[in-house]
Amino acid sequence: MPPRYCLLLLFSLVSLSLRAQNIILEGRILNTHTNEPVPFATLGVPGRGLGTVADEQGRYLLRLPDLRDTLVVTCVGFSRQVVLPTALAAGQREFRLAPQEQALGAVVVEHRRVHPGQLGRSKEKADVLWTGGSSGKETVDDEWGWELGTVLRPTHRTYLEEFHVFLAANTYEHLRFRLNLYALEQGRPGRALLSRDVQLVCSNRQRGWLTLDLRPYEIMLESQPVVATLQWLQSEKTNPWEKYFSIPVTRQPKHVMVERENSEAAWTTHALQPSLYFTVMTE
Template identity: 80%
Template sequence: MLYRFCFLLLLCLAGFSLQAQTILEGRVLNSQTKEPVPFATLGVPGRGIGTVADEQGRYLLRLPTLQDTLIVSCVGFDRQVIVPDALAAGQREFQLAPQEQALREVKVERRRVHEGLLGRNKEKADVLWMGGSSGKETVDDEWGWELGTVLRPTRRSYLEEFHLFLSANTYEHLRFRLNLYALEQGRPGRMLLSQDIQLVLSHQQRGWQTVDLRPYELLLEAQQPVVATIQWLQSEKTNPWDKYFAIPVTRQPKQTMVERENSQAIWTVHPLQPSLYFTVLTE
């Protein structure tokens, strides 16, 4: 009897929470061109609340209240801070200003360079790190999730290709963004990329997935650690009971793997390493 009472109370509380939820719908635009900013991220600082806009800059964001500050951001743009009063007043269109490139582009001169890799290039691991939401009709409140690893180049390294291994993928369409951050106090800090580099998968692709980075001419300096992450931007699947992807992760003594729920959530650090790496040319 007590169990049933507790269960009914939980259902009532859940129903009240859903009724109190505020749904924001709008667009994210380029402040100079007034064109959409595709796949801009929206998040509440320090909390697991956020989402990602679509190709046309349209977003749908579920907030418990309108009392939180909202951060709107995208690679290559200055982030915008939206205060609660602006949300309460009905602001739903957000404009981002383009920024200057943060990671220096270089022309690669093929002199005395050697092939190498940064990261983990093994398929097998101790556990599978799962992403997805079986049983939910939508997953837009989980887009923006990030997973990555700390990289410590010992020499100047020109990034040639990025590689990610998916041991499982039930999505018909799955999109990630590659992010690079400076390592600051053991966690991702300043964003280094100003170009939007994405990995798009279709038809439940699995195994090693590759992005050619040569067109971006990216350089990592020696002895300057960085954090490379993938950020979940979009996914499509008709069956709500079978939606997930998985990345192999292995245990290790050092705190190497980083993760956060969305673009403004708090980073967590783990003694693990995911199966992702870069092929590089080192001097």
């Protein structure tokens, strides 16, 4: 089931899909080279709102209505694996991912003249709260993998210093997100740009601005449009009621906000912009 939405003004962002899921797949995702777990790998059915995220030990629990769909397993820094319905029907539950070579090299900025700047929306107030959660449910694993983000247009070569996102509400004791960057292709996220897993963790119902130091990752953007997204990887709360978090989004004249329900669902765009931004150094 996709995340829920809280309407503050005149419209909702997306309708909920109520889908019976009565087949449970359980297994692990492992590194083909080391035989070690691949933490927080994503699993999804292409073009459908079905998927989940593995835990720290590569273990996953995936609910499917049947075994007639192809399953795709992915993780940052690894090649994707396509699992055919015949393999699932035959009982395959362990999936192995091969590491990729890093696409981004080290970035050295000291020898260039740069100046500080921002990319994205740095305001707390907005028109609508996008609210993700699952109040009343014992688990939320079928909603993990959701992504929300925005189109960014750096005008010069830019080095990412920090990432910031605003949580207007948060009832979880533990939340984990992944930062993803994509090339903008035909108005939607295309090729993934990061080869290292960049995660943001917050605890104790933390709200307000969350900040992640990106300098250790040495991420550089060229003067080309990109899409930055926040992907929901994990959440923990003892009480099954009132489980949600929200991010402010404001209306825009152009479709700059992107969203999808899991790692293989179709992207949708909205004439909105979420409260997330980067502090940067620009040449």
